Amino acid sequence: MAKPPETAAFLRTVPLFRAFGECELADIAARLRERTLRRGQVLFREGDPGAEMFVVRAGTFVVSKAVTGRVEQILARVGPGDFLGEMSLVDRAPRSATVQAETDATVLVLDGESLSALIEFNPRAAAAFFQALVRAFVARLRESGNLVAEVTRWGLEATGLDLEAR
Amino acid sequence: MTGAPTRRTTLQLLVRREGDEGFEVHEVPSAAAWVRLRPQRLPPEAWELAEVPSRVQGRPSYVLKSTRTDRYLILSEPERFLWERMDGRASVQDLATAYVLRYGQFDFDLLPALIAKLQRAGLLSLAPASRLRRSLARHRERRLLRAAEAALTALERLRVSSRRVHPRFERLYRAGGCLLFTPAAVVLCAVVAIAGLVAGVRLWREAQDIAAGLGARPALALLTVKGLLLLTLAAHQVVHGLALVHYGRRVREFGFTFLHGFVPTFYVDVTDVFMASRRARIVTAVSGTLVHLVLGAVGFLVALGTGGFVQAFAAAAGMAQWQAFVLALYPFCFIEMDGYHVLVDALGVPTLKHDALAYVRGLLTGAASWRWTPETRLWLLYVGLSTLSVGGFVAFNVWVVAHATG
Numbered sequence: 001m002a003k004p005p006e007t008a009a010f011l012r013t014v015p016l017f018r019a020f021g022e023c024e025l026a027d028i029a030a031r032l033r034e035r036t037l038r039r040g041q042v043l044f045r046e047g048d049p050g051a052e053m054f055v056v057r058a059g060t061f062v063v064s065k066a067v068t069g070r071v072e073q074i075l076a077r078v079g080p081g082d083f084l085g086e087m088s089l090v091d092r093a094p095r096s097a098t099v100q101a102e103t104d105a106t107v108l109v110l111d112g113e114s115l116s117a118l119i120e121f122n123p124r125a126a127a128a129f130f131q132a133l134v135r136a137f138v139a140r141l142r143e144s145g146n147l148v149a150e151v152t153r154w155g156l157e158a159t160g161l162d163l164e165a166r
Numbered sequence: 167m168t169g170a171p172t173r174r175t176t177l178q179l180l181v182r183r184e185g186d187e188g189f190e191v192h193e194v195p196s197a198a199a200w201v202r203l204r205p206q207r208l209p210p211e212a213w214e215l216a217e218v219p220s221r222v223q224g225r226p227s228y229v230l231k232s233t234r235t236d237r238y239l240i241l242s243e244p245e246r247f248l249w250e251r252m253d254g255r256a257s258v259q260d261l262a263t264a265y266v267l268r269y270g271q272f273d274f275d276l277l278p279a280l281i282a283k284l285q286r287a288g289l290l291s292l293a294p295a296s297r298l299r300r301s302l303a304r305h306r307e308r309r310l311l312r313a314a315e316a317a318l319t320a321l322e323r324l325r326v327s328s329r330r331v332h333p334r335f336e337r338l339y340r341a342g343g344c345l346l347f348t349p350a351a352v353v354l355c356a357v358v359a360i361a362g363l364v365a366g367v368r369l370w371r372e373a374q375d376i377a378a379g380l381g382a383r384p385a386l387a388l389l390t391v392k393g394l395l396l397l398t399l400a401a402h403q404v405v406h407g408l409a410l411v412h413y414g415r416r417v418r419e420f421g422f423t424f425l426h427g428f429v430p431t432f433y434v435d436v437t438d439v440f441m442a443s444r445r446a447r448i449v450t451a452v453s454g455t456l457v458h459l460v461l462g463a464v465g466f467l468v469a470l471g472t473g474g475f476v477q478a479f480a481a482a483a484g485m486a487q488w489q490a491f492v493l494a495l496y497p498f499c500f501i502e503m504d505g506y507h508v509l510v511d512a513l514g515v516p517t518l519k520h521d522a523l524a525y526v527r528g529l530l531t532g533a534a535s536w537r538w539t540p541e542t543r544l545w546l547l548y549v550g551l552s553t554l555s556v557g558g559f560v561a562f563n564v565w566v567v568a569h570a571t572g
Contacts (some may be wrong), residue, residue, distance in 0.1 A: 040187040062191070069286055069486045074178035074191065100189070154177055 004029040007108065010057060014081045016136070019128035027122060031114035036106050043084065043099040043107065050088035050095050051112045056080050059105025065097045072098065072125070086133060089115065176511035205261070206254030206291050207279055210233070213289055215246070215502070215507060230289070237287040244269060245280050255520050264517050266440045274346040331420040335407045343408040346453065355456055362463020362484070364471040369481055373569055376469065379478030387475075391482045395490060396430060397551035398461055402494070403434040415439050447511055449502040455494040461489030485566070500558070515544070522548040 007029035011017040017025060034057070037043060044050055046066055060079045064072035075097055078084060084099050089112060119126040182189045207213070214231045218240075228241040232251065241249060247268060248261055256264070262277060284290035303517045335343075345351055369376060380387045400422075405415040419435035432502025439450045469477045493499065497509035502519060522545035528534025 040189075042187060063179060067179070068282070070182040070184070072180040072182070074180050100187070151177070 007032060007034070008051045011055075011108075014055060014083075016055065016083055016129065016132045018132065020125050023049070024122055024125035028110075028114075028118060028125070031117065032108040032110055033061050034106060035109055037101040039101055039104050041101050043101065044095050046095055046098045050085055051092060053086040053089040053110050054084045054099075054107040055110065056082050056084065057106040057108055059101055059103040061099050061105060062102050063099050076143070082138070086136075101107070201257065201259045201262075204254050204257050205252040205284075206290075207249065207252045207284070208232075208289055215241075215249075227558070228289075232287050232289050235288045239283060239287055239289075241280075244273075244276065248277065249284070251517060251520075252284075253520075253524065255524065256517065260517070260520070263437075266437070267514070272439075282503055319549075326422045327553055329419045331407070332411075332417045335404075335411050335417045335420075338404070338409050339411040344412065346405065346408060347412045347449070355460055358467075359459050360461045362459075362466045365463070365466035366484065366488075369466060369469055373566075376478050376481050379474045379476075381475060385478055388482060391479065391486050391508065392480065394483060395486050396432075398457060398487065399459075399489075400432040402454040402457045402490075403432045405457050406436055406450055407434045409446075409450040409453045410434075410436055413439065413442045413450070415442050415446070444511060448563045451508045455491055455504050458487045458491035458494065462491060493559075495531050496555065498548065498555045500556065513544070518544070518548055521545060 004026060007023075008025040011020070011025050011029055018027065020028065032055070035054075038058070043054065043061065056078055058080055060077055061084065062074055062077060063076045063084070064074050067073050084107070085095070087093070088095055089110070115126075118129065177193070180189050180193045181192060190463050212232065212234050214233060216229045216237075217230075218227050218229055226243065228243075228246045230239045230241050231237070232239075244265065248265060251261055251264060258277065265273075265277070281290065302483075377384070403420065407420060412547045415436075417434060417436070417440040420433070420437060422430070422432050424430055436450055439447050442450075462484045465480045465487055469481035469484060472480065493501070494503045496506040497503075497505040499506075500519065506519070515521070521541075525534055525542060525545045529536065
């Protein structure tokens with residue numbers, strides 16, 4: 001288990017907490033739990049209930065979504081400094097994708113209670129946190145748009161559908 | 167050649183292993199690679215197929231049972247036709263071609279849906295296209311072979327193509343390409359070919375002296391000849407495309423790629439000609455090869471009228487062109503070139519090579535029994551003639567080199 005000062009030092013490098021001051025970093029670091037995973041271990045599965053988000057401290061994860069049978073489409077790979085599971089933390093809906101460790105990994109867990117406490121006791125830090133979160137959401141939305149275009153192009157190639165000829 | 171799509175589409179898929187948390191990541195670089203995959207059904211002991219006659223529709227349907235998963239699938243007659251050909255040797259593209267030749271049309275949804283259905287039932291796996299790629303995939307733990315596979319994949323991705331070429335072919339046709347499909351062009355082609363043949367025979371008598379004209383670097387000169395041959399392959403494909411326009415069909419794609427990852431070649435998508443008459447299909451197939459006949463004859467005629475290095479180079483180029491002509495038009499050589507497509511079209515046996523090789527392989531391994539039917543006679547004839555032809559081709563080349571170098 002890492003000590004809060006070490007966690008705070010790590011969080012300083014994470015874009016999500018970049019606008020936090022020293023005290024705010026120390027405060028949030030004290031609220032985060034550390035969890036380690038072996039290579040291949042599933043952090044959460046698509047459809048699981050969830051009310052926590054995770055910041056990757058070490059290792060890499062693969063984020064995938066079921067397509068058919070045992071086949072899943074890889075949506076993203078995330079590494080140190082990236083975060084996961086924030087959607088369920090916001091809307092309390094089941095997990096939208098499966099996240100599995102590609103290597104031995106460590107994550108920091110932020111639950112809903114800690115987030116509520118952050119909002120209540122440190123609104124300035126909470127505002128900076130949500131601003132960074134929205135920025136990340138926008139970036140992921142753009143990536144999703146690109147992925148939809150990629151998959152559509154793939155499908156057109158696979159079927160040989162020549163729409164320009166019509 | 168025109169502007170290519172700027173990006174190749176890549177899908178990253180994760181396939182979970184059964185029974186544990188393990189998974190494998192597969193990168194499918196392009197849907198173009200998908201059409202080159204070879205669906206492989208499970209061994210015969212893993213499935214059963216039963217015919218269900220229908221007195222109402224008059225067409226039977228089929229029930230396919232997986233003896234491993236106890237799943238049942240109902241197949242239509244076209245689906246059974248495709249299932250029977252999914253033996254790991256026919257690619258998705260081959261299957262689509264066989265379907266079109268059999269049923270005269272293509273249903274774009276049928277083949278992907280059938281493959282998905284069979285995969286879900288655990289009756290099918292998809293293997294990489296070539297034996298080389300399959301062999302490399304099996305030995306990925308060796309660094310050198312992994313690098314070779316990566317290099318081949320990179321080369322395969324170097325596909326430069328365009329699907330917006332039809333208007334350009336139409337313009338080329340109107341600008342004079344149409345003259346290639348006139349009786350005058352046929353007569354001119356025959357005259358040039360005969361003149362080239364006469365020139366070739368006369369040159370043959372002095373082959374050793376002519377070969378000496380290549381000078382100190384004959385290998386470099388012959389490589390240059392091969393490079394020029396590659397360029398003329400582009401002309402070959404352009405003429406195929408013009409033939410398509412001549413018969414009112416659409417040129418769907420034109421491009422350059424590395425076949426199997428290492429054979430550089432130009433190609434044109436002429437699948438729309440399947441919607442035209444048999445005559446159109448034959449003319450389309452044959453017309454492209456005539457480029458090599460004419461260029462080869464021109465090479466011999468130039469060689470006859472010159473001397474030294476130019477004479478040797480032109481003679482070698484003529485020989486390479488005529489070999490390309492024979493190879494493209496001759497159907498019995500295990501390669502599915504233009505002549506092969508004409509033959510299978512005429513016979514109405516779209517999977518001749520694949521069926522023939524499977525039967526003979528079965529005979530040699532004891533997996534198939536000897537039968538003397540019209541079908542097996544055709545298969546044996548194809549394999550026998552092809553074996554003789556390949557042997558003859560190799561022997562001829564050895565003889566030519568020996569004759570020319572004294």
